[in-house]
Each structure stands twice: as C-alpha cells, then as structure tokens.
Amino acid sequence: MKHLTETQLIDHLFEPQADSSTKQHLDHCANCREQFEVLQDGLSIARQSEPEPVAWKQPRSRPSLWKRVPLAAAAVLLVASLLGFRADYREGQFSVQFSLFPRSNVQSVSDQELQTQLAELEKRVAAALDYHTARTANELNEQFAALQESQYRDLVKLSIQVKESLDNTELQTGKRIAMLNRNLEVLKRHTGADAQDGALQ
C-alpha cells in the first residue's frame, strides 16, 4: 500500500473535509495514522504556545526616521543661512562663503541701507535664537522621555525578578508537597500492612 505524502498529511491536518480518500487511508493504515497523530500533537503544542496578545503603546509623536533625514538637512541649511553662510555653485566648483552683509552692498552703504541691514541682521539673529530655543526644548523633552522610559524598564525588570523569585519558591514548595504526599502514601501502605499483620496474629 502506498503511504500518504507529507503534502497530503498537512492538507488533511488543516482541511480535513477537503479530501475523503485521505481519511479512508488513515482509517486503514496504522503507519500513516501514527504519523498524522504526531503532526496533531505538534499542532496542539504550537497552538498552546501562541503568545498572549499585547496592548501596544502608542508610538511617540516624534518625526519618523524617514522624515528626520531631510528635516535634519533642512535644519542645518536654515541655521547656516541664518548665520550668514552662503553656498555657491559655479563652473563645477562648490563653495561656501560667510558674510554678515550681502557682498554687493558692502562697498557703498548709506545710513538708510545700513539701518535696513541692521534690522535684517537683528531679524536673522532673533530667528536663530528662536530656532535654538525650540531645538533645546525638543532635546530636553526627548531626554525626559528617555529617562521615563528607562525608569519604566527598571520597574519592569524589578517586577520580573520578584515574580521569578516567587515562582521559584512556589516550585520548591510544590516539589516538597509532592514528596511529602509520596512519603505519606508509603507510610499509609506500611501502616496498613502492619495493622493487617497485627490482625492476623
């Protein structure tokens, strides 16, 4: 008799109604039936070991990694331009210059222009300060969140350790009780035998 293949056994395990000939074969072939029962045991073990569902924490509302890369680049460019750096690309050459005032205006500046440039500079410094303040606040928030997270982890570790210690104690107690029960059984048997001997005498 030809035995069932791995595929047929697996198909029957997950869809028992799909093919009645497999069932008929299993009813008559002890070898395949034994193999099928091993698979059933395996499936039952797998199902028993399914992890408990967890309540997921909401991800933190910081920008995702794929957003942070362009954001970081944009931030660097913004700060650089606010501080007076200028990037230039001419004839295949890339260069960065630094100037507080636009070059073309440096040579002939009237009082009016100077006032405008100073006002412009003040604006740029104020914007840079605002940006720096916001960034520091963000960094502090992130550090605070990281600290909270690490404390939470410590707490989880501690509760796991306490639980493990309790479980161990319980396991030891369980073993001792089992042993005492066995001793009690033996004692009972002996006592019963002695009583019977006494009755006979």
Add this chain to the structure above:
Amino acid sequence: MLSDMECVEKVIRGETECFDLLVERYRSKVQSLVYNHVRQSETAQDLTQDIFFKVFRKLDKFKGESKFSSWLYRIAVNECIDYIRSHKKKAEESLELAFEKGFEVLDTSEYSDVQGRHERKVERQLVQKALATLTPEMRSVIVLKVYEERTFEEISEILSIPTSTVKSRLYKALENLGRSYRRRTLLREVTP
C-alpha cells in the same frame, strides 16, 4: 483612497509623507507578525521601526512583481529570522518569560493547589523545550499558518518559496514539535 502602489510611486517621487499612509496601514499587522516571532513586545516595537526604515530605503527596488504587503511581510520575516538567529540565547530567555506570562492564571482559589500549579509549570517547560528545537525558518511558517491563519498560497508569496516547500517546512516543524514533546513526556513519566 490611494492604493499601496500609488503610495509607493509618490514616495519614490519625493512625497515622503505618503509613506506615513503605508505605515499607518500596516504598522499593527507587522508589529503583530514580529511579536509572534520574537515574543517580546519592546523588541517587537523596535524591530518594527527598523523594518519600516529598511522598507523606506529599499522602496525604489520594489517593482510591483508581488503585492506590496507580501514584499513588506517578506522583509519583516527575514528581519525576524536574522534577529532570532543573532539573539538565540536572548530569544530563548524571552520565550521563557513570554510563557511565564502567557500561562499565568490569576485565580486566587488556585493558591492552595500548589501541586497542581507545579504540574502545569512542568507542562509549560515541556512545551517550551519542544519549541526551542525549531529553526527560525520553521518558526516563521508556524507563525504565518497557525497564528496568522494565512493560506499556503499567501505564505508562499510572502516567503518567496513554492507552496510545496511551505508545506514540507510546516510538516517538519510540526513533526519536530510533536516528537520532541512526546519524547520529553515519556522521559518525564519514566523518571522518578
């Protein structure tokens, strides 16, 4: 609503905010898939972040030959397999912890039944030892078929292997579990 493929095309063209749509759409599914592999919620969350970052970087390589979801799950499963392989010892410890949590019965009436609890604990350890005999690849097919209840065709597309190989891998995984469990139960029965 934008389809997965439309989102992918937009992200490749530079509209990175469309990637958030994909993340929102698949985050919980990927997270659960990863958790079923690594059995540790914090690790699962970290790995899920890594997986989406990897997907974002590889997105231009996705040519639409399979469904986007299958491609994403394939990356996730491979990432889990790599993780389990490189953290084998740690993963086993986590597995033990997950079992401890998973089988916890918070019923105070059972506190007097210390021997019964001891029996259940031994039973859990047998199951756990049987699971430890599986390779990461075997564990993946069990996760996909038994926990996620996917069809053999879906698993075949996700793992990018023929359906017959999926069935054969599942057969070996379940046979391993069944035989290992039987062997250990027998040993336990004959050992005083």
